[in-house]
Amino acid sequence: MKYALVIGLFLVQILGYSQSNKETVPTPKPDDKLLLTIFLKHDQSMNLNEIEKIRTDQGFYKNFPPEGVSVVNWYVVMGIGQMVVLELPASKLAAVNLAIERTAWKAFKTEIYPTYNLYPIVEPKLENKAKIAY
Structure with a gap:
C-alpha cells in the first residue's frame, strides 16, 4: 500500500509537469544569425592619422570583418568613436572577436554587445508602422 501511494504521487508529479502551460523557447538552428554591435572608442591621446596608421599596420582593413560576416551599419558617433x-x-x-583583438586594439578601446532584432515581434503591436531603412 505504501509503495502504491509513492508510485501514485510520482505519476501525479510527472503528469503535472507534462501539462504545463509555459511557452516553449525555440531551439536555435545552426544557421541562426545574430547582430553584434561593436563600439570602437577613440583613444583621445592620439589623432586620427595615428589611429589610422595603427589600424592599417595591424591589417584591420584586410581582416575585418571576417569571411561570412556582413556589415549592417558603420557609423561615426561623435565624442565616442565608431559604431x-x-x-x-x-x-x-569567435572569429569576429579574434579579428578585433588582432587588428583594432591599440587604435581603439572596444565594447561589444550581442543583440537580436526585436522589430518583427514589436511591429504587429505598433499603431504607426513607419520604419526608415537606410
Whole structure:
C-alpha cells in the first residue's frame, strides 16, 4: 500500500509537469544569425592619422570583418568613436572577436554587445508602422 501511494504521487508529479502551460523557447538552428554591435572608442591621446596608421599596420582593413560576416551599419558617433553593427552566424562570434583583438586594439578601446532584432515581434503591436531603412 505504501509503495502504491509513492508510485501514485510520482505519476501525479510527472503528469503535472507534462501539462504545463509555459511557452516553449525555440531551439536555435545552426544557421541562426545574430547582430553584434561593436563600439570602437577613440583613444583621445592620439589623432586620427595615428589611429589610422595603427589600424592599417595591424591589417584591420584586410581582416575585418571576417569571411561570412556582413556589415549592417558603420557609423561615426561623435565624442565616442565608431559604431559597427555586424550580422553573423553564431558560429562566427569567435572569429569576429579574434579579428578585433588582432587588428583594432591599440587604435581603439572596444565594447561589444550581442543583440537580436526585436522589430518583427514589436511591429504587429505598433499603431504607426513607419520604419526608415537606410
